[in-house]
Amino acid sequence: MPRIHYPTYLCVVALLVSGPTVRAQDGVTECSIAAITKCLGTDFSRFLEDPETLNKALSSLTSLPGLKNALGDVSLQFKTFYSEDSAVTALGLGYSYEKDIVRTSFDASGPNYSAFNFFVEAEGNVSFNGDVNPRDFLDTELSFSLARSRGGVGRRSTAAEAAQFAMDVANLALEDDRATYDEAAKNLVQTIRDRLTNQFYLEVALSGSLESDQAFDHTQYVVDAELGLDLKAWNKNATLARLNIFDWPFAVMRYLTGVDKELSPRGSNIPTALIGIGVVDPSDNPVRESLGELDPYWRIMFETAFKSLVMETTETSIFFQSDFRFYKELGASSAIKDANRDDFAYFVAALAASNGLYFSYSTGKLPFDAENDQVYELGFKMNF
Amino acid sequence: MSTWSKNNAAHTQTWFTLKVLDQSGRVFSRSGSIKVKQFAFWNPTASKRVRSVQARALAIQIDNVFRMVFLAEFESGVTRTAAINAMKKILSDGEKTMSDLGCKNDENYKFLGEPGDA
Numbered sequence: 001m002p003r004i005h006y007p008t009y010l011c012v013v014a015l016l017v018s019g020p021t022v023r024a025q026d027g028v029t030e031c032s033i034a035a036i037t038k039c040l041g042t043d044f045s046r047f048l049e050d051p052e053t054l055n056k057a058l059s060s061l062t063s064l065p066g067l068k069n070a071l072g073d074v075s076l077q078f079k080t081f082y083s084e085d086s087a088v089t090a091l092g093l094g095y096s097y098e099k100d101i102v103r104t105s106f107d108a109s110g111p112n113y114s115a116f117n118f119f120v121e122a123e124g125n126v127s128f129n130g131d132v133n134p135r136d137f138l139d140t141e142l143s144f145s146l147a148r149s150r151g152g153v154g155r156r157s158t159a160a161e162a163a164q165f166a167m168d169v170a171n172l173a174l175e176d177d178r179a180t181y182d183e184a185a186k187n188l189v190q191t192i193r194d195r196l197t198n199q200f201y202l203e204v205a206l207s208g209s210l211e212s213d214q215a216f217d218h219t220q221y222v223v224d225a226e227l228g229l230d231l232k233a234w235n236k237n238a239t240l241a242r243l244n245i246f247d248w249p250f251a252v253m254r255y256l257t258g259v260d261k262e263l264s265p266r267g268s269n270i271p272t273a274l275i276g277i278g279v280v281d282p283s284d285n286p287v288r289e290s291l292g293e294l295d296p297y298w299r300i301m302f303e304t305a306f307k308s309l310v311m312e313t314t315e316t317s318i319f320f321q322s323d324f325r326f327y328k329e330l331g332a333s334s335a336i337k338d339a340n341r342d343d344f345a346y347f348v349a350a351l352a353a354s355n356g357l358y359f360s361y362s363t364g365k366l367p368f369d370a371e372n373d374q375v376y377e378l379g380f381k382m383n384f
Numbered sequence: 385m386s387t388w389s390k391n392n393a394a395h396t397q398t399w400f401t402l403k404v405l406d407q408s409g410r411v412f413s414r415s416g417s418i419k420v421k422q423f424a425f426w427n428p429t430a431s432k433r434v435r436s437v438q439a440r441a442l443a444i445q446i447d448n449v450f451r452m453v454f455l456a457e458f459e460s461g462v463t464r465t466a467a468i469n470a471m472k473k474i475l476s477d478g479e480k481t482m483s484d485l486g487c488k489n490d491e492n493y494k495f496l497g498e499p500g501d502a
Contacts, residue, residue, distance in 0.1 A: 111448040115465055147440060152448040162455035166393060166497040169400045173390040173412035181411045185403065192404050192453055199448075201441035228437035234405060234445065268406040269424065274434050305430035305438075312409070323429040348429045354422060360429075 054078035054091070111152040111199075117145045145205035152199040152234065165192070178314040196234035198267070203228040211367065220285050220367075222299075224278020233267020241267030250308040250320060257311040271306040280329075291335045298330040310351065322349040327367055386490055388416030388483040393497035394490035397456070399482065401449045405442070408482065416486070421478030428478075436476055443471035456493040467492040 077094045097120070120143075157165065168188050175181040205226045212219040233240035247265035254260040281296045282288040307321040325346045332342035344367050350360035388395055390412055399415050402408045407423040408415060420426055425438050447468050450456040458467060470488050474480045 111452065113444050113447075113464070113468070115468075117469075149441065149444045152445045153452040156452045157455055159455065162453070162496055165454055166397065166495065169396050170390070170393070170497060172400065173396040176411050176413050178409075178411055182409070185400075188400075189404055192449070195453060196404075196449075199441065199445055201437070201444065203437050203440065226433065228433070230437050230441040232441065232445070266406055272430075272434050272438050274431070274437065303431055303434055305427045305434045307424065307427040309406075309424060319424070321427045321429050323427065323431070323434075325431070350429060352428075 111149070111197075113147070113149045115147045117147065118143070143205050143207040145203055145207075147201070147203045149199060149201045151197045152232075153195055154197040155195050157195075193235050194237075198238055198240050199230075199232045199234060201228075201230040201232075203230075218285050218287065220283075221281040222278050224276045224299075224301075226274055226276035226301075228272070228274050230272045231270050233270065236264050236267060238267055240270070241265060244270050246271055246306050247308050250310050253310050254312075259309070259312045266308070269306065269308050271304045274301075274303040276301045287339075287341065288336075291339055291341070293333060293336055297332070300328050300330060302326045315355070317354045319352050319354075320349070321352060322347070325366065386487050388486060392486070392490060393495035394493060395483070395486035396497075397450065397454050397495050398446075398486040398489050401446055401454075402482065404449065405445060407442075416481060416483035418482045419478060420475055420480045420482075420485075423475075425475075426478060432476075436472075439475035440468070440472045443468045443475055446471055450489070450493055450495070454495060456495045459492055459494055462492045 075096045079092050079094050080090070165188070172181060172185050172188070175184060203226075205228070206224075207226065208221070208223045210219060211222055231240070233244070235241065242265060244265045244267055247269055251260065251263055251265040255263045277298065277300045279296050280299050283294050285294075288294055303323065303325045305321075305323045307319055310318045310320050312318070323346075326343070327345075328343040329336060329341075336342045344365050346362070346364035346366050348360060348362035350358055352358040352360075386392060386395075390396060395416075396412060399408075399412050402423070407425060408418055410418065421428065425442055427435065427438075430438075447464065458464065467489075470492055471485065474485050474488055
């Protein structure tokens with residue numbers, strides 16, 4: 001591959017992605033892929049389809065001091081998007097922005113913790129080809145939250161104990177054989193876990209966000225209050241860990257495949273839940289416009305997610321992962337109900353291996369999906 | 385930013401804390417490049433909001449283990465909130481690595497076993 005001066009290249013790319021031909025002055029100067037190729041002796045068209053090359057160019061450009069300061073917490077990344085039928089690909093741009101505005105905590109010296117947060121966050125993907133758009137939402141959020149955590153560690157180590165732990169961990173870090181390491185680490189892991197207790201985490205958030213499909217054909221503003229709950233039994237001997245009924249089937253599989261030496265469900269993967277109520281402004285939603293229902297409405301939502309280790313070898317781990325989401329419009333009109341737009345339920349479950357193989361099943365629909373779908377997917381993902 | 389090293393107490397204690405918390409079980413030398421999206425808590429089927437809740441809860445528990453089990457202290461000028469928020473930010477980004485987390489913790493905590501520790 002020829003050497004490229006990336007900032008120059010990105011400027012060329014910026015001109016080209018805006019259309020196949022850009023005229024600097026009407027009828028005076030024409031800048032096209034063919035013209036640039038002729039001038040520079042490089043076929044730029046193939047680079048235009050390569051997000052990796054574009055990201056190197058972008059990284060080079062954004063590391064320039066002036067631009068780095070200007071971009072601040074903005075993160076940009078070129079990506080390749082695939083259409084639903086996988087026949088067409090298109091270049092696009094992923095973006096994210098996160099800015100803490102206020103962070104105040106009410107610290108305690110033990111494990112308990114409370115904090116108040118106020119931040120702006122935006123994330124999404126935009127394809128340069130409107131016909132090839134990713135399915136996930138573009139999500140922009142202004143959030144205000146109160147977080148509280150109780151428990152997690154029961155007893156503080158003595159200085160002598162902590163020094164011994166540090167030395168043991170340093171020695172374990174020298175071990176390169178997984179089986180030997182697991183055996184050697186067993187006692188220390190158990191000693192530390194015996195000090196851990198249940199952690200109860202609660203987060204209340206008020207947020208304003210924009211929900212949209214990728215083409216921005218369907219958008220709606222949402223202001224909502226959400227309660228996030230995350231309960232973890234970090235000590236495997238805790239009663240709460242044994243009550244994690246969701247993990248029992250996987251505990252049996254781990255036991256039968258020798259991953260766990262004893263039959264013990266994990267308290268570290270108790271499902272996380274999110275409950276919300278909010279006001280939705282659908283004034284830019286053409287589906288609701290066609291139904292004559294553009295007034296703001298109240299909506300409740302619920303989501304719960306669960307993930308568990310199924311089996312593990314020295315090279316590969318297989319996880320079961322699932323998510324269920326439910327949205328319900330409160331006081332929906334008969335027109336909305338007749339159009340099946342008053343509630344949306346979506347469930348997805350997947351078996352995913354760390355080497356990239358996965359099998360997933362999903363059913364239901366999200367607020368911007370037109371139809372209920374049942375989708376099975378078998379595929380392979382690369383972790384770069 | 386420091387390089388993932390078995391001689392760095394922040395790195396080894398970050399790595400071992402993640403093992404104790406069931407997030408990753410690999411040997412140290414093969415753990416630095418593990419991405420956050422490969423940690424046990426990271427569920428790609430869940431919404432970003434749910435992962436955000438999980439990331440902050442896990443960051444708080446890692447801080448608990450550092451301070452109460454390993455008796456780590458904060459570096460000068462670093463608060464508990466700042467250290468937790470820094471971890472939460474990394475744990476919310478699937479492309480970040482265990483090495484990124486260890487290096488950030490190296491900036492924010494003073495661990496036993498570090499040169500010049502308490």
